[in-house]
Amino acid sequence: MPDTTYIFGAVATMAIVTFALRAIPFAVLKPLRSSALVAYLGIYMPAGIMLILVMYSLKNVSVTGPSHGIPELVAVAVTAGIHLWRKNAVLSIVVGTALYVGMVNTVFA
Known part of the structure; x- marks a missing residue:
């Protein structure tokens, strides 16, 4: 010990x-x-991070597959539209995710 x-x-x-x-x-x-740099990053980083996340999420989408990437395209468009309309990240992410999951499991199953 x-x-x-x-x-x-x-x-x-x-x-x-x-x-x-x-x-x-x-x-x-x-x-x-x-700091001016921190203020600049505070303005432009969120959009850049979101763009990187969207690109990463869509990197394995096959447009030659059975669904041709339609559920992903619709979900991204709806998510962006709701976010531009309501300015609420949580609402747009939840609705976009729910729409994608619903489409993949019902329409494109």
């Missing part, structure tokens, strides 16, 4: 590292609030 001093040292080291990992983001956050 390890020595008591060793155990207390290990626990103290873990506590210090855990506290530091939790505190560092708050210490770094204040200078970043006034």
Whole structure:
């Protein structure tokens, strides 16, 4: 069994590292609030990330398959349309996903 001093040292080291990992983001956050780069990324990153996610989701869609990519195309169009109309990401994602799952399991089954 390890020595008591060793155990207390290990626990103290873990506590210090855990506290530091939790505190560092708050210490770094204040200078970043006034950064022009962070403001720029805050404006343009969400659209870029969504575009990357859509492209990744559609990379294996086969237009020569039985459904010819129709469920995917319709679901993406409906998701984009609802998002542009209501400006609600959760609503557009839920409706687009439900439409896709419904089409794949009923219309194109």
